[in-house]
Amino acid sequence: MFKQLAVGLILVVGGLACSRAETLPGLPSVSFNWVRKAGQYSPLAAKNVRLEGGFWGPKMQIYRERTIPHSWNYMDYELRSLRKAAGEHPDGPLNNTWGEANLYKLLETVALSLGGHPDAELERKVDGIVELIGRAQRPNGYVHAFITNEGKPEWDPAFLDGSHDGYVLGHLIEAAIAYEANTGKRALLDIAMRAADEAWEHFLGPAGKPGFCGHAELELALVELARVTGRPRYRDLALAFVEWRGRGLVTPFSATPRAYFQDALPVRQQRNLDGHAVRATFFASGVAGLALALDDGDFRLAANRFWESTTWRRMAITGSTGPRAEHEAFGEDYELPNNGYYESCASCGLLDFAQRMFLLEGRGETVDVLERGLYNAVLHGISLDGTNSYYQNPLSDGNRERYNSWVCCPPNLSRTLFKVGGYACVAGAQEIFLNLYVAGKFEVPLTGGSMGLQVETQYPWDGRVSIHVTHSLPGRIALNLRWPDWCESATLRLNGEDFTSIKPNDRGYISLQRAWQTNDVVEFVMDMPVRRLVAHPLIRDCVGKVALQRGPVVYGFEGLDNGGMAAVVLGENPQFRVEDRPDLLGGVRVVTGQDAAGHPVTAIPFYALANRGKSVQEVWVSQPGASSGDAWWEGHLYRPASEKTTTKASVTPKPARQ
Numbered sequence: 007m008f009k010q011l012a013v014g015l016i017l018v019v020g021g022l023a024c025s026r027a028e029t030l031p032g033l034p035s036v037s038f039n040w041v042r043k044a045g046q047y048s049p050l051a052a053k054n055v056r057l058e059g060g061f062w063g064p065k066m067q068i069y070r071e072r073t074i075p076h077s078w079n080y081m082d083y084e085l086r087s088l089r090k091a092a093g094e095h096p097d098g099p100l101n102n103t104w105g106e107a108n109l110y111k112l113l114e115t116v117a118l119s120l121g122g123h124p125d126a127e128l129e130r131k132v133d134g135i136v137e138l139i140g141r142a143q144r145p146n147g148y149v150h151a152f153i154t155n156e157g158k159p160e161w162d163p164a165f166l167d168g169s170h171d172g173y174v175l176g177h178l179i180e181a182a183i184a185y186e187a188n189t190g191k192r193a194l195l196d197i198a199m200r201a202a203d204e205a206w207e208h209f210l211g212p213a214g215k216p217g218f219c220g221h222a223e224l225e226l227a228l229v230e231l232a233r234v235t236g237r238p239r240y241r242d243l244a245l246a247f248v249e250w251r252g253r254g255l256v257t258p259f260s261a262t263p264r265a266y267f268q269d270a271l272p273v274r275q276q277r278n279l280d281g282h283a284v285r286a287t288f289f290a291s292g293v294a295g296l297a298l299a300l301d302d303g304d305f306r307l308a309a310n311r312f313w314e315s316t317t318w319r320r321m322a323i324t325g326s327t328g329p330r331a332e333h334e335a336f337g338e339d340y341e342l343p344n345n346g347y348y349e350s351c352a353s354c355g356l357l358d359f360a361q362r363m364f365l366l367e368g369r370g371e372t373v374d375v376l377e378r379g380l381y382n383a384v385l386h387g388i389s390l391d392g393t394n395s396y397y398q399n400p401l402s403d404g405n406r407e408r409y410n411s412w413v414c415c416p417p418n419l420s421r422t423l424f425k426v427g428g429y430a431c432v433a434g435a436q437e438i439f440l441n442l443y444v445a446g447k448f449e450v451p452l453t454g455g456s457m458g459l460q461v462e463t464q465y466p467w468d469g470r471v472s473i474h475v476t477h478s479l480p481g482r483i484a485l486n487l488r489w490p491d492w493c494e495s496a497t498l499r500l501n502g503e504d505f506t507s508i509k510p511n512d513r514g515y516i517s518l519q520r521a522w523q524t525n526d527v528v529e530f531v532m533d534m535p536v537r538r539l540v541a542h543p544l545i546r547d548c549v550g551k552v553a554l555q556r557g558p559v560v561y562g563f564e565g566l567d568n569g570g571m572a573a574v575v576l577g578e579n580p581q582f583r584v585e586d587r588p589d590l591l592g593g594v595r596v597v598t599g600q601d602a603a604g605h606p607v608t609a610i611p612f613y614a615l616a617n618r619g620k621s622v623q624e625v626w627v628s629q630p631g632a633s634s635g636d637a638w639w640e641g642h643l644y645r646p647a648s649e650k651t652t653t654k655a656s657v658t659p660k661p662a663r664q
């Protein structure tokens with residue numbers, strides 16, 4: 007039996023103006039005209055998700071069993087430094103200005119892992135380190151062992167752009183929040199709060215002086231700390247760090263341009279997200295977080311400008327940003343060379359920015375970007391065995407091996423990957439968003455209790471998703487299924503009943519509102535053909551070229567599979583087949599076809615490139631006649647090769663304004 011499915015728009019938008027005023031010394035008051043509240047939507051905590059089977063179950067097992075143990079090998083410098091700062095006399099070299107952040111990123115990774123998979127021994131190890139951090143903390147609350155050991159001043163005004171005090175403290179705070187949320191232990195949170203109080207006193211206290219750390223991170227962490235603890239002073243400090251930018255308050259240590267640390271202009275005047283791509287994406291997350299925490303329309307506008315700047319004009323098809331090696335920076339609009347720099351940490355930063363933009367705007371296209379970055383740039387950053395990484399993630403590369411570049415990226419990648427459950431499922435009061443389709447069990451807290459879901463899927467290899475309600479609550483609950491940007495057609499079945507003519511609402515979701523019963527089953531099946539994509543005509547490196555994508559997975563050609571050559575030339579009307587290769591690269595679907603000369607060619611997922619030793623790699627390959635066409639490109643970066651108008655689905659659709 008077939009039925010037309012009425013897809014309801016259920017998200018609450020707009021509303022009454024809020025007139026609460028916030029002021030900081032010497033700054034304009036903030037205007038409020040919008041009512042989105044922090045906490046209206048909440049990503050699921052790691053303890054409420056258990057990823058099992060499918061694509062992510064085996065990967066998470068690798069990250070638990072190999073990545074975390076491997077990561078401890080690189081913590082010696084950090085632990086020695088903390089012991090010295092605690093008054094001990096350890097032998098051996100100590101860390102540098104930013105190294106301590108790596109320990110905190112690892113602690114956050116472990117905390118998220120413990121949430122889904124308790125491990126008493128691992129937890130004891132962390133408890134011991136927490137005790138050490140407590141001993142290294144100065145009586146006034148400041149904790150950054152490098153500064154203490156070097157005898158340098160706290161928040162040194164002559165080195166604020168380079169000393170990383172705030173970057174380190176931000177990661178300490180994020181680790182502390184995750185550890186408390188997933189173990190119930192608050193010793194690290196107490197340490198983080200004392201450190202944040204010291205920062206508040208230093209900058210906003212009676213003798214406080216304006217300034218901010220040049221590596222953004224503390225802003226987004228303070229917003230979270232305010233939400234978790236209910237103490238607005240942390241949000242106020244984050245606000246000050248953002249507002250003080252662009253006012254000449256920090257003296258650069260070197261000749262580095264102010265845009266490098268987002269200090270070229272006041273935030274309300276910044277049109278684009280510029281500068282060091284990691285700092286910039288972290289900064290943008292802080293701005294989006296403040297927009298939520300303050301119901302601030304100006305910050306909401308700024309966050310949206312940064313979002314459009316990045317995802318409409320400055321993002322590779324893999325979800326990477328920051329193509330310039332010089333200053334590890336964003337370039338101009340459409341400056342997206344295939345051999346660009348594209349640091350892993352910038353992709354991690356973009357995912358968290360995308361998550362906050364979803365919490366802010368409730369729109370599926372922010373998750374489209376999150377998914378693009380996750381399945382491509384972020385997964386490419388870590389090797390399949392979980393122990394090696396890439397600092398850079400170019401789309402065109404030759405004979406470069408992965409290595410243990412234990413700088414900043416590996417623990418950033420691991421903590422990002424342990425957030426997949428929280429990216430996948432977001433809860434509102436009486437609504438659930440399934441944003442990513444990942445196999446596992448979800449315990450979703452709602453008003454008055456929780457709803458249990460079990461998701462079975464092989465996504466991204468297959469567009470079939472089965473959602474089983476394991477228990478529910480009385481009353482109508484909206485289950486919102488994200489309709490991905492790449493998906494052009496799908497079918498839906500509810501308890502065996504087929505629905506046709508389904509289409510997403512204007513936020514990009516199928517919204518199923520009903521009184522759910524235990525054992526209800528939803529089957530959502532997305533057609534997942536191989537697509538050839540063309541790029542915006544101003545992306546010079548992609549002119550005359552196409553990239554292959556299936557579902558959210560971008561493919562690349564590796565010399566190993568293609569007679570030593572990756573620079574494939576496709577025929578005029580290439581036909582592709584998808585092959586399941588459980589034996590290859592941890593189990594992948596490869597795309598096979600023929601080049602223009604009739605020779606067989608094979609593409610593998612971009613994320614799996616360079617896992618079999620050195621090999622040349624290409625994502626964008628030539629195809630005679632490939633053209634960006636005459637379509638209107640405003641708000642678009644990549645779209646199907648056959649698409650000639652703006653009426654069909656595109657990869658980065660322009661969001662409709664509220």
Ligand SMILES: [Zn+2]
Pocket residue numbers: 349350351352413414415416418
């Ligand atoms: Zn990095």
